[in-house]
Amino acid sequence: MQIEQCRSLGRQSMRISETEYGSEHSDFREQMLLHNRVEGILPFEIINENGLRIYEYSVMGMETLKSLCARRKLRAEELKNIFSELLKSVYHGHEFMLLEDDYVVTPETVYTDAGSRTEVAYYSGYGKPLREQLRALSEYMMDNIDYKDDDAVLMIYTFYMKTKEESCTIEDLMGIVNGPPREKEESPEAKPEEPLPLNRPVRPEERAAAMAENAAFREIKPEKESIPVSPAEIVKAAPRGLLVTSLLIPAAAVLILAVLMKTGVLTNSVTGRPDVTKTLLLSGTGLILCVAAERFIWMRFAAVVKESCRAAAEAEDEATLMLCSDGMARYPFSLVSDEYPAIAVGKTPYYVGKDPNTADYVLNKAGVSRYHMKIDKEGDRYTIADLGSTNGTYVNGKRLESYKPQAVRRGDEIRIAACTFYCN
Structure with a gap:
């Protein structure tokens, strides 16, 4: 298969052709796309030149992802728009019985209009696994993002790691791309009347429910291990x-x-x-x-x-160990979250990760490494250290250096990959 970019006066197109003469792979999907406009898929027509069957796609006013990345590094918002539109076109293609493996997902065949509109080529009979194409595309994008943008780094690495899983689905990837962005910290001067969320009190019933679900209270593994x-x-x-x-x-x-x-x-x-x-x-x-x-x-x-x-x-x-007035055991240090069970630290060192065989607290979420973070105590202060994880550990928005402990205190925001907790 050959891909060729064509430019002429008043016309811009991309051509995909077979390298063998007389190749035929037409089916009802191809005929449907020839007579219907499907959102997210480049419109095309079929021509014959010198015995070759050629798909000619109209790409007027758009540029390839490769061309865009050659001009500048992409930030999180552009990255989100491009991948969101790309995945959306594949997802809605199921309504027209289009095959996922017939989408041609490469930096040369994904077209975008300044990141606001993204369309991709569909080539009947292509047959390359979509998950492998998305993994290759995300690996390519790793070299073309703005590494000063933490959200962009986290998104592309989480996306890449997800595509390596055999059970990966379009819905899983859409969840990563369209997930809630990390909230930016607001200065106290801007809204002095509103308490910061990291200083919010935790109600006893919330703490009790969190402790009941906490991995530290479940028999995941023998305590001595x-x-x-x-x-x-x-x-x-x-x-x-x-x-x-x-x-x-x-x-x-x-x-x-x-x-x-x-x-x-x-x-x-x-x-x-x-x-x-x-x-x-x-x-x-x-x-x-x-x-x-x-x-x-x-x-x-x-x-x-x-x-x-x-x-x-x-x-x-x-x-x-101390007892609260409500009769529930209170730990000297804990991390609480609105989305995940609390991390209650009784002894140190305390390990957080995805692997139930090595972690004291199992956080089985996208982007979390098997051996991700360590909580320790130095004197009367608690410290947090990243254990060389792929997607990093953040304290108040700043990524920690691997294996370098950082002292934390009540109210600090701790982010484990994309999972947010607060010191309590």
């Missing part, structure tokens, strides 16, 4: 006897191998030289046994260390 312990901490806590035993195991293996060599067990009886096959076989077996023994010892000790950390964390929780 949510306490990470690094290998360095395990080695530091190991007694001297365990370290000596760990060193003696490989030393004993080497000594046994040396004795066998000395006594002639590993020597070829005919040549009188060391038998390479016997030596390699015995060495490999010994190595496997040493690794298995070391792993068994350290895994058992690691379990003891984790259990000790869990008990210490529970003891700290009991010391800091």
